[in-house]
Amino acid sequence: MPPSPVVGRRAAALLWLAAALAGGDAARAGGQAGGGAASWRQEAQGLFLRLTQILPDQLRAFYEARGFDPAAVERIARACVFQTELRNTGGTPLEVDLADWRLVTDRGTRPLRSKDSWLKEWEARGVPPPARLAFRWATFPAHQVFQPGDWNMGMLITDQPPGSRFDLEVRWRRGGKAQALVLEAVRCPGQPS
Amino acid sequence: MNRLAPVLVAGLIAMAGPAAMAAEQAAPLARRLPAPDFTLPDVEDKTHRLADYRGKVVLLNFWATWCPPCRKEMPSMQRLWEKFRGRDFAILAVDVGEDEERVFAFTLELDIPLEFPLLLDRDGKVMERWPVRGLPTTFILDREGRIAYQAIGGREWDAPELVAIMQGLMAEGGTSDPDQGGRPRP
Numbered sequence: 154m155p156p157s158p159v160v161g162r163r164a165a166a167l168l169w170l171a172a173a174l175a176g177g178d179a180a181r182a183g184g185q186a187g188g189g190a191a192s193w194r195q196e197a198q199g200l201f202l203r204l205t206q207i208l209p210d211q212l213r214a215f216y217e218a219r220g221f222d223p224a225a226v227e228r229i230a231r232a233c234v235f236q237t238e239l240r241n242t243g244g245t246p247l248e249v250d251l252a253d254w255r256l257v258t259d260r261g262t263r264p265l266r267s268k269d270s271w272l273k274e275w276e277a278r279g280v281p282p283p284a285r286l287a288f289r290w291a292t293f294p295a296h297q298v299f300q301p302g303d304w305n306m307g308m309l310i311t312d313q314p315p316g317s318r319f320d321l322e323v324r325w326r327r328g329g330k331a332q333a334l335v336l337e338a339v340r341c342p343g344q345p346s
Numbered sequence: 347m348n349r350l351a352p353v354l355v356a357g358l359i360a361m362a363g364p365a366a367m368a369a370e371q372a373a374p375l376a377r378r379l380p381a382p383d384f385t386l387p388d389v390e391d392k393t394h395r396l397a398d399y400r401g402k403v404v405l406l407n408f409w410a411t412w413c414p415p416c417r418k419e420m421p422s423m424q425r426l427w428e429k430f431r432g433r434d435f436a437i438l439a440v441d442v443g444e445d446e447e448r449v450f451a452f453t454l455e456l457d458i459p460l461e462f463p464l465l466l467d468r469d470g471k472v473m474e475r476w477p478v479r480g481l482p483t484t485f486i487l488d489r490e491g492r493i494a495y496q497a498i499g500g501r502e503w504d505a506p507e508l509v510a511i512m513q514g515l516m517a518e519g520g521t522s523d524p525d526q527g528g529r530p531r532p
Contacts (some may be wrong), residue, residue, distance in 0.1 A: 215412065240499070246373075286443040286470045290410060294479040297498070300373035304499035305480045306415055 190342070197334040199243020202323055204235040206342045207308065209315075215291070220284035225275060229310070233317070233341035237309040241299035247327040250296045255322040256311055262322075266312050268295050315343025370505035371497075372484070378492035381406070381485065382475040386465040389446045389453075394463055397491065399436050403515040404487040405503070407439045408467075408478050411452040415500030416482040420460060425504040426512070427462045434489065434516055437462035442473050442481065488515050 190211075194203035209230040216226045241247050255262050268289065275285050293307030313319055321336040385395045396404070407423065409416035420439075427437050441449050441464060453460055467473055476485070479498070486495040494515060501508060 219412075282469070283443060287410075287412070290442060290470075290481055291412060297479040299498060300371075300496075302371040302499075303373070303497065304415075306413070306499075307480055 191340060193336050193339050195334055195336055196242060198332045199241060199245075199327065200247060200323075200325060200332070200334065201238075201240040201242050201304075202334065202336065203238040204309065204321070204336060204339060205238075206340075207234045207236050208342050216284070216288075219287040220281050221275075221288075222278070222280065225278050225280050228274075228278075231315060231343070233311045233313040233315065233343075235309045235311070235339075236306060237293045238304065238306045239293075239299070240304035241301055243327065244301050245328055246298055246300050247325050247332075248296075248298050249294075249325045251293065251309075252295070253324040255324075256313065257320040257322060258313065258317065266310065268292050271310065311341065313341050314345065315341055316345035317341050370501050370507050372486060372495040372501070372508060372511055373497065374495050375493055378488060378490075378494050381487050381491050381493050382472075384467075384472040384475070386440065386467055386472060388463045388465050389449050391446075392463075394438065394465055396438070399438070399487075400491045401489050402434045402436045403489060403512055404491075405435075405437045405484060405512070406487060407437070407482060407484045408442055408473055408476070409439055409482045410442050411444060411448055413481045417452070419482060419500040419503060421456060421458045422501070422503040422505075423462065424458050424460050426509070429504060429509065430512065430516075435512060438465055439463070440465045440467050440472065442467050442470050444468070486511060486515065488518060 190206040190208055192203060192205040194201070196202070212230045212234055213226050216229055217223075221229070239249065251265055252267065254265055256265065271292070272285055272289060275288060280288075291308050293309050294305060297305065299305070311319065318338055318340050321339055322333060323336065324331060324333045326332070381396060383395065383397045385393060387393055396406075405423070405426070407416075407419075409420075411417065423437055423439065427435075439460075439462060444466070445468065446466060449464055449466065453464070476483075477496075482498075482500055484497045484501070485493050486497075488494045495511060
């Protein structure tokens with residue numbers, strides 16, 4: 154008997170979870186991290202960054218299970234989301250503020266939409282508090298200081314169209330000095346409409 | 347497929363890449379601050395108050411079942427727990443935003459049973475009083491109930507460098523003056 158859609162989605166979510174953990178060896182810039190998701194990574198000046206596509210069905214499975222209604226689930230499933238891993242591989246603390254990051258597309262350069270702005274949208278849509286709490290903690294922290302050896306994972310929501318491409322300008326500060334890297338030609342999951 | 351999924355996850359966790367195995371360290375706080383107290387139930391509905399753990403070194407971990415590095419570090423926390431069993435050491439793992447059913451289901455997926463308390467911060471109110479920006483975040487408290495170290499992201503908690511931190515804190519006799527920044531008692 155074929156698995157039900159819900160069981161299939163749960164399995165997809167588990168596969169995504171596993172791929173996120175196992176992607177360390179397999180992922181290359183533009184490579185496949187597992188489950189059909191592509192991954193991009195780069196390390197510069199003591200910062201390691203990896204973006205791995207989270208496919209729409211994986212997002213549906215995750216947020217349905219946490220109490221998002223179908224309309225809200227569909228909104229985020231199409232918002233071009235990446236599992237993001239950031240590590241301080243240097244010897245001094247570094248400070249990351251997502252407000253400093255930029256998406257460079259053929260339509261221009263713009264900042265990422267803030268977590269607070271998303272949370273306000275979910276509240277306005279009537280997404281219940283426990284579901285908003287899950288969103289808040291599953292999303293990559295807006296601002297964080299990473300001591301040497303610290304690292305974090307979380308969802309980065311670019312809100313770009315399915316199948317579109319962008320460069321991600323990543324900026325941080327270390328010892329009061331601004332540093333940066335660019336992840337080039339990152340591709341949103343899905344087909345362009 | 348559904349029944350195989352936890353096995354698959356466990357297998358892939360074991361294969362986690364080199365980036366997930368960076369040097370294990372925790373950052374010492376320049377000045378040890380009193381840990382915000384809380385009272386929370388565990389998955390068996392037993393109540394735990396943090397202040398009751400004064401006199402012990404406490405590893406306080408904030409986590410969630412959906413968080414990959416949180417899941418990965420749990421077995422190493424159990425090994426650390428076993429290593430210091432019977433000593434002045436405790437582990438409290440505070441799950442954020444989930445219920446006991448989901449946390450219990452997660453424990454069944456592990457190859458190793460977790461014996462330390464799994465606390466439930468269902469509405470996230472306790473975590474809001476702590477300097478947590480992402481999950482997992484772990485604090486190591488000294489015997490005086492002060493935050494001595496913190497670590498953002500998953501760790502292998504039974505790694506020698508981290509074991510040495512716990513041993514160092516357990517070797518401290520505490521201070522009579524809480525403003526003296528963790529200086530061992532003469």
